[in-house]
Amino acid sequence: MKKKSAVLLVLSVLVIGILSYIGAFGLNVGDYRVKSFSQMLSKGLDLQGGVSVVEEIQGKADNTAIEKTIDLINLRINKLGVSETAVSKEGNNKIRIDVPGKFDKDEVINLIGKTGKLTFKDPNGGIILTGDDVKDASASISQETQKPIINLELKPAGTKKFAAATQKFLGQKITIYMDDQKITDPTVDVAITNGQAIIEGSASLEEAKNRADIIKSGALPVKLKVVQSQIVGASLGADALPKSIFAAEIAIGLIFIFMLLVYRIPGLMANIALVLFIVLVLFIFVTIKATLTLSGIAGLILTIGMAVDANVLIFERFKEELKLGKPVRSAFEAGFHRAMSSIVDSNVTTIITGCVLYALGIGQVKGFALTLVIGVITSMFTAIIVSKHLISWAINIGLINKASHFGVNLRGDNNA
Incomplete structure (x- = not known):
């Protein structure tokens, strides 16, 4: 048990440390580059103009x-x-x-x-079809060539016009335009009489999808x-972003110091969990392609404080149990159990508030609400799951084995 807990604790700290380093600075692995969060996060209008x-x-x-x-x-x-x-x-x-x-x-x-006028033009510039003749357009990978294609489906009137055109211009190009912008110019290989055409020539599936969306879109x-x-102007973001980051660094630094001074070794475990919390939140932002704004940064800083608040509730419960004379392990279990209801109640009400703000708000209010909800849910995970396991492993290996390790001074420490 002791050896297993030591291995799990060391591995967890190493993984969190590696993820934090990659998130902050990126990583080069041969020709492959893992970008840092600052490079991957999209910045909003207020940050880059x-x-x-x-x-x-x-x-x-x-x-x-x-x-x-x-x-x-x-x-x-x-x-x-x-x-x-x-x-x-x-x-x-x-x-x-x-x-x-x-x-x-x-x-x-x-x-x-x-x-948004969509037109299909023959080699002479004459209009064959318009957006009104298109029923649907979608992108896929051809089963025969394994290359991206656009699947075009026409309405009955368009089917007749396109059949005549493809018979007339066999071996020539038919160009598709949105207003004056050329979307694609496929060559007619066969006469298409059933209203279902396949357009080749896209470099990737994403390009084929974009072209299909434009063809299908038509007019507003x-x-x-x-x-x-x-x-x-970009001057607002250029001035505000560094100050916001600096404020966040100071806030996080003060939180780390506070947790270490007041809660000692458990505070250190909570700080490690807090680092993971920050990494997870930023990773979620990148994954869902969220746009980072000043209000979003404010929401992130707020949720960092809320993540620590959950640990403070748990640790204060620990202290109360220790002062009753319980051994460290028993105090840990009882304190964690007693703190759960307070943590869940406070966080659930905050999540509800964030959801209402997101549903009814506009602009930057939505950004703040989204950051708040993501942060609160993630903080519950790190406080309830990560911190609990880190402290439990620390107790198992004897790193935490007396009340003074929680910042509680008793005449006689109760060992685990």
């Missing part, structure tokens, strides 16, 4: 039309090469578009407001009018 536009929907539109409009705007903006674009509904009839790192306001507004289902537009 960009263009912010609010469009008002003209006339009436149902939720389906609005959601489709948001999806199409996302497709159009992403053609600028900006992957961190945030397009969201604001109020009942407005759509906000935040484009980080892009400072040409007119280009963004022009791209959003385009009608609602008319939009710009009611607000502004350029957000």
Whole structure:
């Protein structure tokens, strides 16, 4: 038991240490590069500047039309090469578009407001089909060639027009345009009479999917009018981001010192769990492709404090049990059990609050709420699971075996 606990404790600390190092500095393994969190996290408009536009929907539109409009705007903006674009509904009839790192306001507004005319043109520039003739478009990997393809399905009217065109222009190119932008120009290999075509030539499945989405998108289902537009300078983020990071470093450092001074060795175990908490939260942000904003950083710092708060509750319960004269192991089990209800109640109410904020809030409020919920759930895991096991292993190997190791001064220490 003692040997097993020692091995598990050492391995856990090593794994957490390695993950922390990779997260902070990245890692080179041969030709493969594991990026650090700072390189992988997408930064919001307030951190790197960009263009912010609010469009008002003209006339009436149902939720389906609005959601489709948001999806199409996302497709159009992403053609600028900006992957961190945030397009969201604001109020009942407005759509906000935040484009980080892009400072040409007119280009963004022009791209959003385009009608989105899809056309299939023959080699002479004549229009064969329009977006109204397209029923569906999707991407997949060809079972025969193992290369990415676009599966095109046409409506009955489009099927007839396309059949005539593919018979006429056999061996020639038919070019597909969205407005004036060429999407793809496949060569006609065979006459297509059933309204189901396969378009080859995409470099990757992702490219094929993007092309298929654009072909399927067509025009915006609602008319939009710009009611607000502004350029957000990068100077705000350049000044605020370093200060926010510095504040977070000071806060974390003070927490580490406090836990060590007040709770001694258990405090050290809690600090190790806190490091894992930070790594896990940032990893989740990268995984879900969350955009980091100033409000998100504030939420992260807040959840770090809440993660420590759970450990403080547990340790104070430990102290109470030790002062009653219980051995360390018994005090550990009883204190942990007594602290659970308080931890769960406080965290669940915070999660509910965060969910309400996310559901009803807009813009940066959503970012703060998302960070808060992710942080609280992760903090419960590190406090209830990770800290408990680290301390349990430390008790098993004798690293914690008397009340003074918890910062409790008794006349006679009770060993485990």
